[in-house]
Amino acid sequence: MRRVLVTLVAAATMLAGAACGAEKATSPGQPDKVNVGVIAIADVAPVYLGKDKGFFSSRDIDLTLTTAQGGAAIIPAVVSGDYQFGFSNTISLLLGQSKNLPLKVVCNGNSSTGVDGQDFAGLFVRADSPIRSPKDLAGKTVAANTLNNIVDTTVRASVRKDGGDASAVKFVELPFPDQGPALQSGRVDAIFVVEPFQQAALTAGARKIASSYVDAAPGLTVAMYFTSTQLASQNPDLVKRFSEAMKESLAYADSHPDEVRTALGGYTKIAPEVRATMILPKWPAEINRDSVQALADLAVTDGLLTTKPDLDKLLP
Incomplete structure (x- = not known):
């Protein structure tokens, strides 16, 4: 910050x-x-x-x-x-x-877009990750392109909505192009990306667990x-x-x-x-x-x- x-x-x-x-x-x-x-x-x-x-x-x-x-x-x-x-x-x-x-x-x-699962940005984990929903991110590390900004604000909103401890989520700063490789190598537990990096994450097999912009507020x-x-x-x-x-x-x-x-x-x-x-x-x-x-x-x-x-x- x-x-x-x-x-x-x-x-x-x-x-x-x-x-x-x-x-x-x-x-x-x-x-x-x-x-x-x-x-x-x-x-x-x-x-x-x-x-x-x-x-x-x-x-x-x-x-x-x-x-x-x-x-x-x-x-x-x-x-x-x-x-x-x-x-x-x-x-x-x-x-x-x-x-x-x-x-x-x-x-x-x-x-x-306001549509869960069909927004232009999303929170992703690896396909084989034990993380099933945002509440499981407590104590885990999420990559954000910029710290203390709209990504961590909205990701924490997803965690709260799911009943988790938003204050326990850790964030690390990574540019969008570096997030997919970091997720696949296990350096981070989750990533939050926008298009076109969302398509790259899906192509790599990542699993979307939340549309955090949708969770933060309607529209x-x-x-x-x-x-x-x-x-x-x-x-x-x-x-x-x-x-x-x-x-x-x-x-x-x-x-x-x-x-x-x-x-x-x-x-x-x-x-x-x-x-x-x-x-x-x-x-x-x-x-x-x-x-x-x-x-x-x-x-x-x-x-x-x-x-x-x-x-x-x-x-x-």
Whole structure:
């Protein structure tokens, strides 16, 4: 947790010397140049589709999509004004708000399918593992791509739902590509992966014991797009146009899964045969506020957050 919080606190200090990212970066009469920090995963397919379909250009936005390793890099870049908007998971944004970082969510990012066993992420064990359900993970080790974030929060929710001791689960940080081999070699007892790594786990014979995003809250809002409070206050019209374009993009992606799978081939290295079998996230246009509150409550229960975040300040 220390690394995550240090990164978030450092982001706040960057404001003092940051160039004003809220100012219009183009000449009068020209489209606004907007840089968005994203991650090269299926979750952000709608923004790529929206750019291709002209949803942003029709609103006078000249969109650039810049890939980053994750929210730990995107949040400080948005705070400093290097990006005008960014994509990050809900827990990272709640952590940022709890540290009084100047963040403002503008729209939904992606959501769980809400269907147990048919979500785009899941908790897996080896086929021959004695672990039959989440409660059996007490005293066991689970691999997470980032510690003290949305994975351990939702996995613990699965353990609690199953009647187990969530506080007894151990987590170790491993990048998604390394988790499958670690599971098969016995270095960890379980892994939590998203697509396309879920398909790789299934191909290797792993057994899914929980859909933790589903267990955490109905229709869980997994991630959201956000900006700085500086940009939100200085250029509300741009924020409004970006939010409208994103909502159109989300709705289009949700109703055109085949085009989503095609778009994935343009910004990821996911093979066509894997893209065809992946379970896609849901992309509702609106944020499920109740699910964000549920995650906040879970984070407080786990001690990840010491106080409940102010959702009115964070959410639109």
